[in-house]
Amino acid sequence: MHSWAVRRLARRWWNLLAVLQVAAGVAAITAIGSTVLPVLWQGDDGPQILTVRYERELNEPGIGKVISIEPIFRYEDLELLKSELPGVVAAAEAPESAYQVEVEVEGRRYIVQRVARVGPDYLKLLGVSPVEGSFFSDDDFRQAAADPSGTVKSVVISQELARVLFGNEPATGKTITLPTRAGKTELAGAASSFAHGSVQVIGVVEMPPVRDRYAFFEVYADLLFPSPRAVGGSGTTAAGTGTFYVRAKTGDIEKVRREIIATLTPLIRQREAEEPVPGGGVGAQPLQPPQPPRPSQPPPGEIRVETPQAWAVEAATTGGLYLGSMAMIALIVSGIALFTVTLVNLAEQRHSIGLRRALGASRGSILRETVGEAIVLAGTGGVLGVALSEPVGRFLLQTLLWTARSPLASSSPWRLSAYFDLRAAALGLLLALVVGVVAVLYPGWESSRLQPVEAFRDGR
Amino acid sequence: MGEPLTQTPATPAAMAEQEKETPLISLRGITKIYYTTKTPVPALNGIDLDIQPGEFVSVMGPSGSGKSTLLHILGALDVPTRGEYLLEGVRVTGLPDRELSRIRNRHFGFVFQSYNLFPELTALENVEVPMIYAGVRATERRRRAERLLERFGLSHRMTHRPAELSGGEQQRVAIARALANGPTLLLADEPTGNLPTAHGEEIMSILQELNDEGMTLVVVTHDWRIASYGKRLVELKDGQVVGDRPIAPEERRLRPGIGDQLDRRP
Numbered sequence: 001m002h003s004w005a006v007r008r009l010a011r012r013w014w015n016l017l018a019v020l021q022v023a024a025g026v027a028a029i030t031a032i033g034s035t036v037l038p039v040l041w042q043g044d045d046g047p048q049i050l051t052v053r054y055e056r057e058l059n060e061p062g063i064g065k066v067i068s069i070e071p072i073f074r075y076e077d078l079e080l081l082k083s084e085l086p087g088v089v090a091a092a093e094a095p096e097s098a099y100q101v102e103v104e105v106e107g108r109r110y111i112v113q114r115v116a117r118v119g120p121d122y123l124k125l126l127g128v129s130p131v132e133g134s135f136f137s138d139d140d141f142r143q144a145a146a147d148p149s150g151t152v153k154s155v156v157i158s159q160e161l162a163r164v165l166f167g168n169e170p171a172t173g174k175t176i177t178l179p180t181r182a183g184k185t186e187l188a189g190a191a192s193s194f195a196h197g198s199v200q201v202i203g204v205v206e207m208p209p210v211r212d213r214y215a216f217f218e219v220y221a222d223l224l225f226p227s228p229r230a231v232g233g234s235g236t237t238a239a240g241t242g243t244f245y246v247r248a249k250t251g252d253i254e255k256v257r258r259e260i261i262a263t264l265t266p267l268i269r270q271r272e273a274e275e276p277v278p279g280g281g282v283g284a285q286p287l288q289p290p291q292p293p294r295p296s297q298p299p300p301g302e303i304r305v306e307t308p309q310a311w312a313v314e315a316a317t318t319g320g321l322y323l324g325s326m327a328m329i330a331l332i333v334s335g336i337a338l339f340t341v342t343l344v345n346l347a348e349q350r351h352s353i354g355l356r357r358a359l360g361a362s363r364g365s366i367l368r369e370t371v372g373e374a375i376v377l378a379g380t381g382g383v384l385g386v387a388l389s390e391p392v393g394r395f396l397l398q399t400l401l402w403t404a405r406s407p408l409a410s411s412s413p414w415r416l417s418a419y420f421d422l423r424a425a426a427l428g429l430l431l432a433l434v435v436g437v438v439a440v441l442y443p444g445w446e447s448s449r450l451q452p453v454e455a456f457r458d459g460r
Numbered sequence: 461m462g463e464p465l466t467q468t469p470a471t472p473a474a475m476a477e478q479e480k481e482t483p484l485i486s487l488r489g490i491t492k493i494y495y496t497t498k499t500p501v502p503a504l505n506g507i508d509l510d511i512q513p514g515e516f517v518s519v520m521g522p523s524g525s526g527k528s529t530l531l532h533i534l535g536a537l538d539v540p541t542r543g544e545y546l547l548e549g550v551r552v553t554g555l556p557d558r559e560l561s562r563i564r565n566r567h568f569g570f571v572f573q574s575y576n577l578f579p580e581l582t583a584l585e586n587v588e589v590p591m592i593y594a595g596v597r598a599t600e601r602r603r604r605a606e607r608l609l610e611r612f613g614l615s616h617r618m619t620h621r622p623a624e625l626s627g628g629e630q631q632r633v634a635i636a637r638a639l640a641n642g643p644t645l646l647l648a649d650e651p652t653g654n655l656p657t658a659h660g661e662e663i664m665s666i667l668q669e670l671n672d673e674g675m676t677l678v679v680v681t682h683d684w685r686i687a688s689y690g691k692r693l694v695e696l697k698d699g700q701v702v703g704d705r706p707i708a709p710e711e712r713r714l715r716p717g718i719g720d721q722l723d724r725r726p
Contacts (some may be wrong), residue, residue, distance in 0.1 A: 301711040355576050358537055360565020360593035360636070362558050452564075 022381025025331030030389035033424025037321035056301035084103035114169035116221035133172035133203030224308035370444030378436025490543035505699040518690035570636025573650035608636035628659030
């Protein structure tokens with residue numbers, strides 16, 4: 001492949017169309033792959049996080065079997081695990097959170113991906129610590145509990161958000177406004193509960209690396225409020241919870257999993273026996289051999305302790321297959337564009353091909369040159385697609401918000417698109433090259449079969 | 461000179477004997493019929509022709525006589541329908557494409573009426589193209605291309621594209637390109653057809669000079685003034701050879717001191 005082939009390509013404007021088509025496909029693959037592939041590639045190598053859930057299979061009339069997650073765990077269960085099991089570093093319930101929340105800083109508007117109310121164990125659970133200022137004090141939690149409707153004026157933010165909102169300046173002491181205008185606060189979630197007006201940043205936390213965040217899917221947030229459910233320094237939950245998270249010490253996570261089940265099961269059985277479980281019926285007797293369920297009595301529940309990896313991998317596989325297929329269709333369409341453009345190029349180059357054959361190019365050389373040109377086109381499109389994947393993602397989301405007449409459409413979104421993953425970009429680029437080569441094999445082969453004199457006769 | 465073909469005699473004595481006797485080109489009963497329409501169109505009809513090394517053969521004939529078809533078959537750009545084509549005693553008809561491409565690249569140089577330069581390439585790059593297919597290294601390609609262009613008085617035009625060159629300059633670039641791999645035979649199809657008379661004579665003088673240096677030439681033309689630069693005249697009519705004679709010295713046009721002239725060009 002010589003530079004003059006590139007010059008030849010650059011002379012034909014329609015090659016740009018194919019390049020843009022490939023760029024669109026690769027941008028889609030990169031954006032989707034950057035979200036999905038890190039989860040699939042990471043496997044069991046992620047953070048040592050376990051989700052603990054109480055599930056009961058109920059037979060709902062007219063619906064059939066449903067899985068019910070019921071708030072049977074109490075705060076003392078979390079304390080018990082921390083004190084009794086040396087493998088447990090932290091245990092915390094899922095924070096109450098909202099997504100795509102609009103905030104204002106010095107008149108500029110931003111969208112924060114996630115805002116949450118968190119308990120005292122939050123940083124321990126994530127395995128992080130403040131890099132600036134401090135985390136919430138006992139007073140902060142007490143104040144939150146005293147007035148859950150939202151007089152709390154202290155927040156902790158992620159380092160990433162701090163960088164977006166305040167650049168390199170220290171964030172501690174800065175003011176962030178969460179507008180109280182109805183319907184303007186967020187895209188989804190509990191809107192009004194986070195409409196606090198002006199709040200002050202008291203600390204900045206370096207959050208876990210992007211590749212680990214799937215493990216904290218329900219926990220991770222960029223802007224933190226103290227939870228009113230955690231009262232005092234030790235904290236107690238005002239109500240039970242059906243799910244909580246445990247951070248295990250590095251090592252035998254499977255052993256910790258078994259210990260959690262063994263510790264909690266007798267307690268749960270006792271509660272099932274003592275209290276009528278929401279949903280009706282009388283609970284099963286604790287620590288008794290299983291009895292055949294009566295129609296009016298719900299069966300005993302089950303404690304499920306899982307790593308988020310399994311869930312994340314399943315979600316990533318399903319979502320990845322669905323979105324990935326659409327991105328692949330885009331890439332295949334770009335292959336068709338490359339095929340068409342190559343046909344046009346070869347028709348235009350018929351004379352040039354004849355000349356090259358006269359000067360000693362073999363059929364193989366012509367085929368190689370055609371494939372080389374396709375690689376240049378697909379490669380250019382691929383690199384462009386990789387470069388555009390992030391801004392295009394932002395633009396699409398902005399367009400989506402605008403189309404939906406969302407008041408957030410005029411805000412400056414940040415972190416709205418998928419994360420950028422180099423391996424996903426490499427995969428997108430590789431697929432583009434493969435599609436490009438496959439698309440031009442047939443036209444290239446046809447052209448290479450031309451007798452030199454035929455090309456001379458027919459060409460311009 | 462071009463690389464020897466694959467089938468060579470075993471001993472030096474046999475080689476010497478063969479060189480003496482074997483013509484560079486030998487055509488026997490070459491027939492070409494085109495089947496592009498319902499009625500087959502014969503272009504060449506049983507051509508027998510031998511060309512010895514160092515000859516300057518002018519092929520003349522009216523339009524449709526088969527001159528260009530003969531040139532295409534000689535240059536392995538087209539294949540005959542029937543007949544046998546031997547190059548240095550080696551059968552060319554029936555060779556696989558790869559081998560034919562190699563022969564075109566190493567043994568033949570082509571000069572066309574409409575120059576056929578690549579418009580997107582500079583003069584220097586155009587001359588380099590055949591050497592790319594011969595696998596010559598980039599530095600050597602550049603060196604050889606520069607030397608050839610300098611020889612034809614184009615050292616000041618090396619980085620110019622064809623559109624920036626006059627017709628005569630373009631044809632000189634085409635001749636330089638034809639010589640890039642040191643061919644055995646130079647084939648020219650109406651090489652002055654698109655040029656004004658002065659430039660046409662200049663081109664023919666270059667070709668004659670090359671022949672004087674030992675290059676074998678076949679020039680196809682319908683113009684006697686051009687044909688008369690050659691040493692031998694082959695006349696075609698209706699796809700057959702109707703005349704084959706040496707051009708007498710008194711008929712022959714001879715070049716002026718072409719080398720000196722070109723060297724003095726600005």
